[in-house]
Amino acid sequence: MSERISKTQRWLDLIAYLLGRRLPVAVEEIMEAVPSYAAATTGGDEKASASARRMFERDKDELRASGIPLKTSKYSIDGLEQLGYSLPRGDFYLPYLKLLEEGRKREPDLSRGPAELLLSPGEARLAFDAVERVADLPAFPYAAEARSAFRKLAFDLKRESLSGSDVLWVDPPGTAELLERLKILSDSLLANKRVRFAYRGIHRGETTARDVAGYGLFFHRDWYLVGHDDTRDALRVFRVARMDDLEPNSSAPKQPDYQVPADFRLDAYLQRDAWELGAGEEKALEAEVLFHFPASILAERNGSGELVQERPDGSSVRRFEVQQIDPFLRWVMTQAGEAEITGPPELRGAMREMVDKVTNMYGGEAENG
Structure with missing residues (x-):
């Protein structure tokens, strides 16, 4: 299975790239320079390139919603007006932090700059954990700064003062069955063994038997299997939650049933929108x-x-x-x-x-x- 670049890493790559540029950058340059987008646009696949562009648009909107001051600017090259994106360093800093006692509220003192940011113990704990995790990210360009911020927070706030209440985690219904299916599918993928299952379709409401040579598993708000459906003689995407009676091919257990095509790219499916992820139907x-x-x-x-x-x-x-x-x-x-x-x-x-x-x-x- 191909290695997926997480959304967090993708955001950090985009932020690091824009922080390193003094002038606005056209979206075409961003597509070539940021690894996640560049991987999708390599080879001239128009559909993959369009998916990468939509991924950038979503990232841009989510970063702005998170408080990252990503700016859109117009500039001119040879008389032609262009649209570019930038992240000015002067707008990108961490204000002073103060920890409030639980239940105590006070407006920040704006008489001296930069502005204060008042944190409740719960918010401080979240910031503390976030900085600690960011500092450990591989190849993060601001790891040194993150470690410095972590040391300052650890000295001023004291980890023991940030202990919060216990969190109760409850698995949704069907979690045990889903985990069992994922184990069977993972083992079958590693051994290149076909799997058989009954699949509940959504378009016609029918349950049909499938015999599939799995190529990869991926997660996009739910778990999906991509593979060659021998029953339909076509590449299909199946939602794992819709599978029943899942069984691996037990004959010749040490002998692979198939080989994954060399040109198969699992990451191409990661860039699709939710409605594009197949339900294993005959036709979309x-x-x-x-x-x-x-x-x-x-x-x-x-x-x-x-x-x-x-x-x-x-x-x-x-x-x-x-x-x-x-x-x-x-x-x-x-x-x-x-x-x-x-x-x-x-x-x-x-x-x-x-x-x-x-x-x-x-x-x-x-x-x-």
Whole structure:
């Protein structure tokens, strides 16, 4: 199985790269310079490149939401206006820290700069643990600074004063069964042995028998198996939670059943959106979405779907291959009314039902559309 670069490492790589640049950087340069994005764009695969671009857009938004002052700037090269990203060092510092007693509140003193940051014991414990972990990250460009911050926090705050209440962890239903399936799949992957299982599909609601040569396991909000489905003679993606009666091929246990193709890339699946992760169905559901202007420009820039039609008013219709309906509907809803499903009819109906559920949850009234 291919090694996955974690989101934390990807964020740190992006931050380190932008901090090292004095001028705004075009997104094309970022795609080539940051390892996670560069790995996805190598080889000229347009679909993988589009997925990497969407991954960058999500990272950018999440970093900003986390308080990282990632700026978008316009600049000119040879008379052509360009859009670039930067992270000014002057905006990127840790303010003074003070630990408050539990339950005590006080506004920070802004009369002297830089500003104070007041932390409750719980917040201080979180900061302490975060700095300790960041300092141990491999190849982290600011490891020395993180270790220095850790030493200061350890001296001023005292680890024993940061002890919090015990946390109760409860496994969700089905965890034991899922772990057993993952063990069987992992052992089979290491030995290159086929597995057989009953698979519960989502499009037609049928349970079918599958015989699969597994190529890799990955996690994307849930566990998935990628492999060659001998029953369908095609590469498929299966959600592990939908498997029943999982059994490895027990014949010739020391003899591999197959070889993973040399050109197989598990990381290509890690970059897909949730709705693109297959459910092992015969064919993905084709959905068409109308993007109103200017959302149509962002959809084109981010490589969302495949262009079907451009309209005179600047809007566009784009086609998507949907393997999981609910994640796709939730994504369309995040477009805040700037995107609407035009087909097929059953998907429009499912969208209407989801909108009604959300509206009823918050006691509102949905608009007709």
